[in-house]
Amino acid sequence: MKIAPCRQFSGEFIIPGDKSITHRAVMFNAAAEGEALVTNALLGEDCLSTASCMRALGAEVAVEGNCIRVKGTRRFRSADLYCGNSGTTMRLLMGLVSGRGVNARLTGDDSLSRRPMERVAAPLRILGADIRTQNGCAPVEIVAARLCGARVDTKVASAQVKSAVILAALGATGETLVHEDIKTRDHTERMLAAMGADIRVAGTDVFVGESELTAMDVEVPGDISSAAYFLALGALRGEVLCKNVGVNPTRTGILEAFSRMNVRYSLENERTVCGEPVADIRVRKSDLKAIELSREIMPALIDELPVIALLCAFAEGESRITGAEELKVKESDRIRTTAELINGLGGDCTPTDDGFIIRGRESLRGGSVQPHGDHRIAMSGAIGLAASERGGEIFGAECADISFPNFYEMLCAHFFF
Numbered sequence: 001m002k003i004a005p006c007r008q009f010s011g012e013f014i015i016p017g018d019k020s021i022t023h024r025a026v027m028f029n030a031a032a033e034g035e036a037l038v039t040n041a042l043l044g045e046d047c048l049s050t051a052s053c054m055r056a057l058g059a060e061v062a063v064e065g066n067c068i069r070v071k072g073t074r075r076f077r078s079a080d081l082y083c084g085n086s087g088t089t090m091r092l093l094m095g096l097v098s099g100r101g102v103n104a105r106l107t108g109d110d111s112l113s114r115r116p117m118e119r120v121a122a123p124l125r126i127l128g129a130d131i132r133t134q135n136g137c138a139p140v141e142i143v144a145a146r147l148c149g150a151r152v153d154t155k156v157a158s159a160q161v162k163s164a165v166i167l168a169a170l171g172a173t174g175e176t177l178v179h180e181d182i183k184t185r186d187h188t189e190r191m192l193a194a195m196g197a198d199i200r201v202a203g204t205d206v207f208v209g210e211s212e213l214t215a216m217d218v219e220v221p222g223d224i225s226s227a228a229y230f231l232a233l234g235a236l237r238g239e240v241l242c243k244n245v246g247v248n249p250t251r252t253g254i255l256e257a258f259s260r261m262n263v264r265y266s267l268e269n270e271r272t273v274c275g276e277p278v279a280d281i282r283v284r285k286s287d288l289k290a291i292e293l294s295r296e297i298m299p300a301l302i303d304e305l306p307v308i309a310l311l312c313a314f315a316e317g318e319s320r321i322t323g324a325e326e327l328k329v330k331e332s333d334r335i336r337t338t339a340e341l342i343n344g345l346g347g348d349c350t351p352t353d354d355g356f357i358i359r360g361r362e363s364l365r366g367g368s369v370q371p372h373g374d375h376r377i378a379m380s381g382a383i384g385l386a387a388s389e390r391g392g393e394i395f396g397a398e399c400a401d402i403s404f405p406n407f408y409e410m411l412c413a414h415f416f417f
């Protein structure tokens with residue numbers, strides 16, 4: 001995929017549905033009594049992996065346009081579950097399946113098979129799950145077991161780990177308390193509460209009792225993690241309005257980073273849709289300043305860090321990002337692949353054990369981008385090339401389909417040369 005440099009980037013965008021919320025809407029409705037329609041669903045490969053796993057477990061899941069119709073089942077059947085590239089599918093299903101008294105074997109592609117799964121299996125065992133990993137990774141084997149509520153303190157700030165324990169707790173006798181030190185995204189808690197689960201949130205504690213779920217239609221807001229690429233290019237090259245974007249406070253770390261970087265942005269048309277805050281986000285071309293970001297903010301912007309780091313490469317001064325070691329266990333080692341991306345375009349980024357040091361430049365030369373199969377590196381690369389002097393090419397650019405089908409078409413349609 002060749003990306004030409006663009007002088008100006010302006011336009012209005014309707015951002016595809018949120019990946020985290022689509023996964024949950026399909027998965028939870030597939031485990032509920034009744035039928036539901038998920039509208040504005042993201043039909044990226046990851047969410048389709050969730051859909052096919054839920055079919056294998058016995059639910060009816062049908063794609064209709066950009067909606068997904070789900071007819072749930074309270075009784076899963078034992079199954080082999082192929083999760084593709086999707087960490088959310090595998091980790092949330094480890095919890096959900098453990099609480100349902102069936103056997104399952106979960107596998108994934110090469111990238112997913114290298115990612116840590118003991119972080120989920122270990123807390124599930126505290127509830128009594130019979131679950132095995134291989135050297136800490138997939139394949140994951142689950143054998144039917146009775147679960148009992150317990151207190152679980154999560155060891156990593158991960159919404160996937162928290163969600164897995166909450167989902168297992170729905171099928172456990174007695175109460176479970178999940179405690180995390182830093183609050184992570186809370187889409188699971190919001191959606192389960194709306195579907196009738198016995199769940200209560202008190203700060204960073206979540207209390208869950210044994211529950212049955214009732215199907216619920218979900219209108220999925222646009223994904224702020226997908227909007228991030230257009231917003232970033234808007235800050236460098238023009239004016240951008242991203243419409244209908246989820247602005248759940250556990251996801252808006254990028255807006256806090258924008259404020260600190262001097263990016264001119266505003267939220268318009270703020271409202272609540274299906275229990276999730278939603279707004280239109282406008283960004284205007286800005287003079288960027290270097291920033292420091294540390295551990296507490298990481299869960300709220302973890303998926304946006306590659307593109308935020310790229311913006312830092314255009315900011316005045318030296319930016320420091322720390323406490324971001326979770327990046328090493330994403331679809332690629334994003335500390336390494338983000339630094340390689342920025343340096344490959346002519347920037348100056350030093351990877352560290354837990355983040356980056358980025359010395360900003362007025363412009364980047366351009367060049368080639370190797371995403372290593374990682375959708376967020378490919379899309380960040382496209383933004384870097386568009387904002388560079390000469391542009392360049394992305395190898396294996398199609399991995400963007402994991403979370404954002406039609407990304408390049410939407411992007412390039414708004415270039416002015």
Ligand code: S3P
Nearest residue numbers: 020088157158159160161302303
């Ligand atoms: C997700 C949580 C985050 C995020 C991932 C989606 C979710 O992962 O990086 O893209 O839907 O719960 P962790 O919870 O492992 O940090």
